[in-house]
Amino acid sequence: MAKPYVIGIDLGGTNTAFGVVDKEGKVIASTSIKTQAYPDLNDYMKALSDAMKKLAKDSVGLDKINGIGVGAPNGNFYTGNIEHAANLPWKGIVPFSRMLSEKMGLPVSLTNDANAAAVGEATYGAARNMKDFIMITLGTGVGSGIYVGGKLVYGADGNAGELGHVIVRRNGRQCGCGNKGCLECYTSATGIVRTAREFLLNDTQTPTMLREISEKEITGLYLTECARKGDKMCLDIFNYTGTILGEALADFVKFSSPEAIILFGGLAKAGTLLSIPTEKAMNDNLMPVFKNKVKLLFSELSGADAAILGASALAWEL
């Protein structure tokens, strides 16, 4: 019988946010520490476990905690290690689960952030009762978590679900992964800004609010605002982005034939600006057996707590 609470940790390059979560997916208490303040991993582990013990003690009591789930960049579920994460202060392979488990006296389950989001969605969100779905996270990068037959797909080595690096434009934009034309280069929050710069470069005539600010200030949020006000170039940028995303989603459907695809993360806040062209392009690129069958949904996990909730969901299976 599982204990009634879990802890979820959202480990990011800047902050480590964590919270105590109940079975309905409610965050009972949460706080954070600065990841960057601890270049020494041992110092970080001490600060994290001290803060976590205090949080648990002040809320529900440490003895009521079933376990700890961690969503971390390059987190490997099989090993519990964080492997060569570019944006974290600790280099190489970090045995995160083992170290934290020893400090806390609790079992720890770890995976990458996009997988954690998918587990959260399956446990508390839009994918409750779904066995087959794909979560696409549209943030600074593009990540994914894939459910097949009721289980998260980890693959032979724990590295499955890197759909942000599927190549959507052969010899396209340079990606940080070393390849060119990855989905992430077009449909992440940074990708859409690259698109905006290209549009501005290629069309100096069409009036647009994008020329009212400096290019460096353009963000996904600003593009969304301008598009909502009817700015034609911004609408075109969302159509372009959604079309590429939809084309990619069609290929993913041919792989695992999911019941739904769920969009999550910063750029998903653009709502129908993004989802309408995405859904059209997806169905345009599907054969009859798949066409107009796959639901395109938005995450139901609330913004601020979503990453903590996702990570926490891992800990119910411990």
Place this chain on the structure above:
Amino acid sequence: MAKPYVIGIDLGGTNTAFGVVDKEGKVIASTSIKTQAYPDLNDYMKALSDAMKKLAKDSVGLDKINGIGVGAPNGNFYTGNIEHAANLPWKGIVPFSRMLSEKMGLPVSLTNDANAAAVGEATYGAARNMKDFIMITLGTGVGSGIYVGGKLVYGADGNAGELGHVIVRRNGRQCGCGNKGCLECYTSATGIVRTAREFLLNDTQTPTMLREISEKEITGLYLTECARKGDKMCLDIFNYTGTILGEALADFVKFSSPEAIILFGGLAKAGTLLSIPTEKAMNDNLMPVFKNKVKLLFSELSGADAAILGASALAWEL
């Protein structure tokens, strides 16, 4: 306790081949009937079940048969139906499993041919002991069967694993599925012949054995023979084909991170002519976390019996 034998049926547009198979994957006895000779489904079912009962009786006895597995075009595992198969004489939705089970008094499991090949490979072939692998069938079309965590991926509706229709060249060659640029248009036995015709059209200078026969006579087998004799254009055609296949495989790796990808079907007989450029392109398009890790293998199921073996493997789980 499963009975010691199963029957596998390879249902094709021309012939229906079937055989009695033991636990080691040996075909004890086999025969076939002409699919096209029975435009009426009821006549076909009677002929098939009569022939099957005779085959079982004359070999191991019907009471030793655990069940029947069927690999059929557009076969749906969940429903046991064959759905709108273009190359079969019976139109619409055919409740194949139910009808055959009633005739035979045995449980029947059905899936599409590529999935059956994957189950066969997992049961008797190159994927024994593998939990995560992808089978790619390179025949008249391109099909796939995907294993994740030790189970075949069927998806929400039983239609998963249509990797032959992943789009590899946006606005590329017209595919029978209605879309353009599908993998199948380039890396099937018919796709490589289309490539040969394009090469001949675009280059009328380079000496090649392809000009020694009429264009209509070009086959995958002839291309293989000429390439093995060192014909430059044929070698270039295999490099082109393998490169496209490898680029697609790289994207599949990012989805499910398999231990191996297994090539099966007519064009796989080209061996290293195909696999060397395929493997190079696959690894060129993978990030460090995946590069040079995924095995590219050929099916170990022997040619003539492979489809029967694959289908038969489904019946062990009945």
